[in-house]
Every structure is written in structure tokens, then in C-alpha cells.
Amino acid sequence: MAQDKITCRWAALSLSSIAGVFLPDILLPREASERISHELVAVSTTGSKERAASWFNEYKIPNADSITLYQSWEEMLEKGEFDIVYISTPHPLHYQHVLRALHHKRNVLVEKPATMNRPQYEKLVELAVQQGVVLMEAMWTRYLPATRYFQEELLPKIGEVKRVYAEFSFPIVSPDLSHSSRFLDKQAGAGSLLDQGVYALTWADIALNGLDEGTSTTDVVHASSMSVPGVPNEVDDIDTVVLSKHAKGSDRQTAVGIITTSMTLPGSSKPSFYQRLQAKRSAPAVRIEATKASVAVSFPPIRPEQLHVQWYGDEFVGSDGIEKEEVIDRPVERGWGIWYQADVIAQKVMEQRSAQGPGVVIGAEESLRVLGYLDQARKLSHITYDDALEAV
Ligand SMILES: NC(=O)C1=CN([C@@H]2O[C@H](COP(=O)(O)OP(=O)(O)OC[C@H]3O[C@@H](n4cnc5c(N)ncnc54)[C@H](OP(=O)(O)O)[C@@H]3O)[C@@H](O)[C@H]2O)C=CC1
Ligand SMILES: O=C1OC[C@@H](O)[C@H](O)[C@H]1O
Secondary structure, eight states: OOOOOEEEEEEEOOOOHHHHHHHHHHHHOOOOSEEEEEEEEEOOOOSOOOHHHHHHHHHTOTGGGGGGSSOOOOHHHHOOSEEEEEEEEEEEHHHHHHHHHHTTTTTEOOSSSSSSSSSHHHHHHHHHHTTOOOOEEEEGGSSSHHHHHHHIIIIITSOOEEEEEEEOOOOOOOSSSOOSTTTTTGGTOOOOOIIIIHHHHHHHHHHTTTTTSSSSEEEEEEEEEEEEETTOOOOOEEEEEEEEEETOOOEEEEEEEEEESSSSOOOTOOSSHHHHHSSSSEEEEEEESSEEEOOOOOOOOESSOOOEEOSSSSSGTTTSOBBOEEEEEESSTTSSSSSSHHHHHHHHHHHHHHOOOOOOEEHHHHHHHHHHHHHHHHHHHTTTOOOOHHHO
């Protein structure tokens, strides 16, 4: 039997830079056969009406005249008529914005990192469940076809993962960047670990814990950091984190992860930021080494489209005497690909509505594990923020 079509009505809390990618992406035209479509119905901004109008124009937002514009995010959360609110303010604001949204029984997609620390997200997870709504961290990389293929199809076949290198750096911080930019302002959560490390740690976590056997724990055993030179307040830049996986109740290491990140070094990327993110030929950024195969993911690992697999062992030796190499293409179907996560939460919101049970947090365990690694790494590498930004 054909399923009903769903149109999900979105509200956006802020006209941030990333909202200029996410909103146009979810609003792209869909095939008639697709079940889910999205509509932007409300926006709140601290800026002027004129700025909002030119923003809608710049990002070619369809039907901009019918979007309700709020100049108070509190009012939008209280009175707006929408299905999901997309929160894309700087990370220290996520906690209070999501908290308020959940109090109003709103379904929420919140940008990465979900919060400044694990205790804050624990609180939000608990509240979302109590309020019967859906909450999700916008860790869009997890929902792309290549990542899903890795986790669902390859991971169960490549044997035991023993070592992971996960690198995500690109030089978004240039010497002339204003110190008030969110990348350099500690009050706005500046620092490479929270901003970029969250992706590299997500890849490491998918590789180490993506099969979720529930018998192991993974902890940070080393973390060190170098700050951006010449910027006040020690903004972390070149970060290295080592993860150690071990069976629960045992200190015998079964796998290791080496995670690197930077806002000034090019890492494995190629020239100029946006070209880099779309580079077709670039160096591996993530490498997963398992007993039967190793898998390489090229830069940008936040938007993978191809997996390079080198199989090991007699069973993979071909007639040429060489072990099988495979290149697996799983391209993004349209646009930037940040819309996949929107379909995931929209689907869940509709299911939740008919089930009317306790709330659901999509990817809760994964988000909490990664936030836990960030907390542990920050402690070891002495990366601190004002207590007010971290309060629960
Ligand atoms: N998924 C991804 O690929 C990406 C995710 N991000 C994440 O998105 C978040 C935002 O990043 P980015 O887009 O670069 O940020 P920007 O600095 O571009 O925008 C942040 C916006 O937040 C709003 N804002 C600021 N202060 C307040 C306040 N006190 N109350 C309410 N709203 C406020 C403003 O919107 P307005 O003027 O409309 O009020 C501002 O433009 C970060 O957490 C970041 O990690 C960022 C880039 C990429
Ligand atoms: O999420 C992100 O994606 C890529 C970069 O633009 C940025 O540092 C980060 O916030």
C-alpha cells in the first residue's frame, strides 16, 4: 500500500552561515516519488527585517513572503506553527535554546556539537524523552549514503577494527580573521576540538563502536593541543587525541584511534576552503584498519562520497595474485547532502506523532559518546571555557 506523503514544516532559530547551506538544501525540488518534502515556515533572527529579506533573496529561499519572521526566538518557540525547529546558533547557546524549545514540546534538530559538554546533552536527552518529542544532533555526516554504507555494509565484513586514523583539518582561520569571529572568540565556543574534532571523533567512533556490541568502552588516553598563535584566551588549534577501546571490566586494549584536527593546518585538504570540501582527488583523511581490510575515506571526511577498500587475506587474492582493491562510490544524490538528516528526523517526528509515547533522541548514544570524548580530551589538554558556558 502506498504510504502518505509528508511535508515537514520547519522553523529556523537564526540566519546563521550554516542555515544558508541547510535551508536551501532541504528546500531543493524533490522527485514526485519521494515521500518526504520540507517547507520553511518560520524564522527568528536577532537581525533586522531587511537583513532577513536580503538573506532569503541571497539563498534563493522559495515562498519567502509566506515565512513568518520573528525577532524573538522565545516568541517563535512559544507561538510558531511548525513541526521541527533547526537551531544553528554558536555552540554555547545550543543548551539554552534547545532547553527552551523542549519546554515548549518542540521537535529539535540542533547543530554540532550538540552542547558544550556531555552533562548538558544528558539533561536535554532526558527532557526530550519526558516531553515526548524528537531531538537530534545535526551530525549530518552520519546520515550520508557513503557513511551509512560503511557502517551498515562494510563494517560487519572487514573483521575486527584494530586502529583508526581520523583527521579533519582545514585552515578556516587565516592570520587576518577577526578575533570576534566565532572561530576565535572563546565566548562563542571557539576551538578546533569542539568545532572540527567532533567530526573526526565521530568517524573514529563509528569505526570503533559502529557495530554497537555493548561489550566495550572507549576512552581518551592522551590529548594535547597547541593554540592559535597571537590570539588571546588560548583558542585550541592543533589537537591530537588518542582513543583506547577495551572490553568492559578489562584494561586490555583491543583497538586504538588517533584523531587529529586543526583550524590553521591544511591537513589532507587541497586549496581554498569550498573547493576543498568538493575536491574530487584528495588525500585520505580517515583510515580504518581491520583484520580483513582497511578502508580509506578521502577529504572531506565530513562529506564522503567514496570509500577505498583494500582487502587482505588469501580469500581476496585474484587471478593476478594481488589482493582485491575496491572503490565504492556512494555519491550524495542532490545538493550538499545536509538534507539527509532532515529526512531522518522528519520521518521520526511523524512516527512519534502517531505513537504518542515517550520522546526519542536520534543518535543519542553516539552523540553522548562523542561529547564524552570531547570532555575527556579537553581535560587532558587543558582546554577550558567560562563556567557559565558549561553550566547545566
Ligand atoms: N553542519 C555543518 O556543516 C556546520 C555546522 N556549524 C555549526 O552551526 C553553528 C553556527 O555556526 P555558524 O553558522 O558558523 O555561525 P554564525 O556565526 O554564522 O551564525 C550564528 C548566528 O546565531 C545567531 N545568534 C548569535 N547570537 C545569538 C543570541 N544571543 N541569541 C540568538 N541568536 C543568536 C545569529 O543569527 P541571527 O543574526 O539571525 O540572529 C548569528 O548569525 C555552530 O554550532 C557550528 O558548529 C557551522 C558550520 C557548518
Ligand atoms: O561544521 C563545520 O563544518 C566545516 C567548517 O566550515 C566548520 O569549521 C565547521 O563548523
